[in-house]
Each structure stands twice: as C-alpha cells, then as structure tokens.
Amino acid sequence: MAAATSSSSPPTPQRSSSVERTKGPTGLEKIVLREARGWSAEVHLYGGQVTSWKNDHGDELLFVSSKAIFKPPKAIRGGIPICFPQFGTQGNLEKHGFARNRFWAIDDNPPPFPVNTAIKTFADLILKPSEEDLKVWPHSFEFRLRVALAPGGDLILTSRIRNTNIDGRTFSFTFAYHTYLSVSDISEIRVEGLETLDYFDNLNEKERFTEQGDAIVFEAEVDKIYLDAPSKIAIIDHEKKRTYVLRKDGLPDTVVWNPWDKKSKNMQDLGDEEYKHMLCVEPAAVEKLITLKPGEEWKGRMELSAVPSSYCSGQLDPEKVLQGLEF
Template identity: 75%
Template sequence: MEGEKAPAVEVCKGVNGLDKVVLREARDCSAEVYLYGGHVTSWKNDGEELLFVSNKAIFKPPKAIRGGIPICFPQFSNFGSLEQHGFARNKQWSIDTDPPPFPTVTSSRAFVDLILKPSEEDLKIWPNSYEFRLRVTLGPGGDLMLTSRIRNTNTEGKTFSFTFAYHTYFFVSDISEVRVEGLETLDYLDNLQERKRFTEQGDAVVFESEVDKIYLSTPAKLAILDHEKKRTFVLRKDGLPDAVVWNPWDKKAKAMADFGDDEYKHMVCVEAAAIEKPIELKPNEEWTGRLELSAVPSSYFSGHYFSGQLDPEKVLQSSSI
C-alpha cells in the first residue's frame, strides 16, 4: 500500500444510509461489503467493476439487494419452509471484533470479519442457534475471497442441516458471448424442469435462453470466459461441491421489479454452492465454505486449470494479446 493514502479498511455509509465497509488494495482494487445481508456489492480491479448490481436494486430492508454476492443460508431456492434463499441476505450483520483464528492467515490488510447470530424472532422462524462468521478479503493482487464459517451453538444437543450458496452476479459485456468452462459432462438439476436430472452435453455452458441449473459434484475450479472483454473469471471453491448457473433472460427480467428489462445481457450468476446434500452440523461442529475469485486476461488462462478439459487454443484465439 506504499503511496496509497486511502485506508485499507473503511467503515462508511452507502446507499440510503446503510452501513458498508470498503476494502482497498494497490492498483486501484477495491471491494464493498454492506452490513445489511453481509452482502458484497462491488469488486473492482484497476478501477473496473467486476460484479453486476442492478440499476433498479432496492437498498432498503427487508428487500435483498439485487446483484453482487448475496449469501443464501440456511436454504437455497424456495423448496423449504423459509423464504426463497433463506434469510441471511436480508439480516443486519455486525462487524466481528474478536473472531476465533482462521485456518489460513492472510497477508492482506484489506479484510473484514462479520458475524450473524439469530435474534429471538429468527428462532421462531428457524429454531436453531448458530454463529455465522464471514471474512471478506481483498488480496494484494485484487483477488476477492469469501470464507464462511457456520457453527452449531445449540445447547440442547440438537443437530441442524442447511443448504448454502454464494449467489455471485458477474458483470459481463454480452451474455451471448460468454462461456462457462469446467462443467462439461457433469450431471445437473434443471430448475426449469422441476429439478429433473440431466447430463451436460456441451463442451461449455453457453447462453441462448433462460438457464437455471444446479451442477453436481463440480471441480474446485471453474471459469467464465467473456469473449468481448477478453477476460476470464476464475472461481476456486472449497467445501462447496455444487455450482449454480443462472441467467433469467428477457421474460423473467421484465417480471422482476428490481431488475432492468435488458440487464440480463450484462450478467451471469455462477454460484459456489452446497445444495444436493445438505450440510449437517452437530452441536459445536463447524462448517467452512470458501470462495476465491480472480479476473485475468484470457491470454493468461490455460488448460492446466482443468487438467486438459479446456482447449487452450480456443482461449488464446479469444485474446488480442
């Protein structure tokens, strides 16, 4: 941070006076995290925004913020008794001033620890005691890391289970020019067909209409190739075996009040998740789910990420370098 006047971590006010934390690193890299929802709403490298947030997003509780990285807990989707995607994304989190040690020590000064605990009202909706700790880190090279630790704090010996997703909205130049690599040949559940199970036939996931799929037993690394930007997002994940791919396309976009009619063209959700097999925690047990995001020029990206699954020539052809 030599020569940088801005602090690495700053607590300030965001849209509608909501509290947020701004993380800064060298090379004009930054991230913004709202305490409402424990919600990352911005991630910039060299000053360029990498996450999508709708221009119609409603920064007003109890509505979840449309875009960025909503946290889906304790349920993904609306197949349980709770509201869609659970309640963590529309609760007020606190800055955790005394977190227990993290298994990995970061060299970055730009991180914030947040914590969510259930209120008495929350316990009526989901009668389980827990501590949800979230660390958001901006690495020196501009990588964004989210580490979630969920502990069962029930004192009466009660086990609970949950599903989870980092519902990441990536900003892309043109959805029709985007490919998601690393999911080929895998089984998926199609949310547009009552979660029926299929096997991915394409050599990549491409977008010509609405897509809403839960890929199962996915690799630890995935990639999103934005042909027009000549940029590749790389996702590395741990503790999160599934991956959701979603784009609402035109009809769904028009039906959402907090989403612009044409904004589907400039976003894609690729979500690190644990959905098919719910996480089960006994009292005092803790689960960790980690996501690391990086953005690199497509010319730097080669097939070693996928042990040969990805054709390096295809990626190189999409680069101007």
C-alpha cells in the first residue's frame, strides 16, 4: 500500500516507525501509525477518522465512547470526526456534513506536501463525492487528508479541499476537526487562549457574547464558537499533570463543547457519565464560509501536542511549552 507505508529512509537502530493497514473488531479497515519513540495513532477509512492517539507510555489521549458504534451509517462517537461540507445543521445536509460517515480511499498519488523530512510516519486518504452525495450537495471536489505522527509524537492533520467542478461553479462550505480529548475530570480542566474573545453561544440562540473569564472552566453544558481564535490554545489537565497544546492554521474559529449530564443521557452512543472524561476543542472555520472557485484549493491544519505539566492558574507560558516544536 504505497500511501500507507513509512518513508524509504532507513529505520533508526533502536526502533523503526511503521504504518500498517489492518481491521478493527467490527471489520472496519484502519491504518495504525507507530512512531519510533513509541507514540501511535489509528485512523479509520470510515470517516477518515482518527480514533486513537497514544503516547510513549501507551496512555490514550483521545476520547472514544465505550458505546461508540463502529458500523455505518452511524458516525463514530469520539476521536477526531471531520465535519464537511458543513458544521452544524443547515439545509438538507445531515448534521456536520457527510465526510464523517463515508468510506475514504487510500490516496496513492497525493500532490506534493511541504517538505518536512523529519516526519516519516503518515497516511494519505482521499474522499470524492458519490452519486448520492451529489444529489444533496451538487459539487465535485477532492478532499485529501494526511494524518501524520511527528518525531516526539505530535499528531498532525492536514486537510486539502479542491473544487473540481467542470461547469464553472464555485462552492462554499464550513469545516471543523471535531476533536475529542481525553481528560481526567471535566470539572478540573482549564482552557487558556480563548479569554476575552467573542463567541456565539449555541445554548442561547447563538447570541454573541464576549468571554469574561481569565480561562475557560466547566461547571455545566457548554457549546460555544469562539471567533478569530489564536493559533495556539492550551488545555490543562491538573489531575493528569498534562497539557494539550493545540495549534491550527487556516481555521480561524474554535468550538468548545461538552454535553454534560442531561444531554449525555439522551445520547445512545455516549455513556451517562462519560461526559466527565471528554472535552471537545475543535479548530474550525464556521463563522465565515470558505468559498472556492473551480481549481482552487483550501488547506486547514491542526497539530496536537501533549506535554507533561503541573501548571497552576496563570503559570502557563505557551511560548515556552512550544519552544523547539515546529508548526
């Protein structure tokens, strides 16, 4: 499998990176990425969805519900679902679009990516519209996705969407990486980097507010779209002494979501108490439509790092955390 094999560079003496195509318990095909220092990730061809990201100690860093349904046409609850060609619910498209519950193909001939010779562990996938997709969203496109593990374990997702309409029509879309992070206890989590920003509150008729706190903390259901968010956001888990650093490019907004207890009980693919151990922080392009003319391409990139930390309030220095990490 040409696109899902590691680079031809010689392996490191102690351990080599690898990319393996296999099947999960329900028979869905997936690609397992293993980085030389022991980090790993899994991406299902169904949905083009990352469903696991583990550090070199084997700790799972993404949340996937114990009740997740790994069977089409249901989207997989957890990991990093891809919301395209829409985030949310508009028009006659299904919620969050159709990319997250379609079968993607291995991309055997991807266009050149910017060269980063340090990254040797990656898989390339591609999604093109089916006849059924064209009935509900009548546009031709190519959606290319690269899932990569950088040396040291950073998880990098790069999406490239091209308008391949031959009739001269433009198309517009919204997008999100619906990222479910695994956390110790939602009530102990702080998100830094979104303070003072304007946001739309989806629990309050999408009214616009300005964030007042010095950090985001969680005491109830939250569903907010932060506008013009910075390129670096930190999610601090005091109990696990871990900080997730999320970096993004081409994705101006950030969605923060947790369903809390009442909504969780109404979700068949989420355990009643599982909301306590998950937090969605989602790089997105939601407020303003992305519009492509025929032949034009859009790119959106997310990089996730997990660093050991014992930060207390106000002591996070993102520049220090990110020192030496290339975006």
